[in-house]
Amino acid sequence: MKQIDLMSILLAPVISEKSSVSAEKHKRVVFKVKRTATKPQVKRAVELLFKVEVDSVHVLNVKGKDKRFGKFVGTRSDWKKAYIKLKPGFDIDFAAA
Numbered sequence: 001m002k003q004i005d006l007m008s009i010l011l012a013p014v015i016s017e018k019s020s021v022s023a024e025k026h027k028r029v030v031f032k033v034k035r036t037a038t039k040p041q042v043k044r045a046v047e048l049l050f051k052v053e054v055d056s057v058h059v060l061n062v063k064g065k066d067k068r069f070g071k072f073v074g075t076r077s078d079w080k081k082a083y084i085k086l087k088p089g090f091d092i093d094f095a096a097a
Helices: 003-007 017-026 039-050
Strands: 010-013 028-033 054-062 066-069 072-075 079-086
Touching: 003 039, 010 039, 017 028, 028 039, 039 054, 039 079
Parallel strands: none
Antiparallel strands: 010 028, 028 079, 054 079, 066 072
């Protein structure tokens, strides 16, 4: 896969209470990724963009919630989340970026 395609795999970091606890306890970083992304693609993209070594990648599909807008019912889009565990000695700091 080309480098330009790998750069478009990661959409955004997920900053939440759960992801912060996971980062502190288990050295994991959470990203929102493309729905078509595979584990090897996510691993290569993180290593390319942040110059770190990845130990493991876990991905999961998040179902979109049903939301009511007045009398109309809509559904938010489904999306994919990736938990990336970094090797010891590596870290990604979003506060400095």
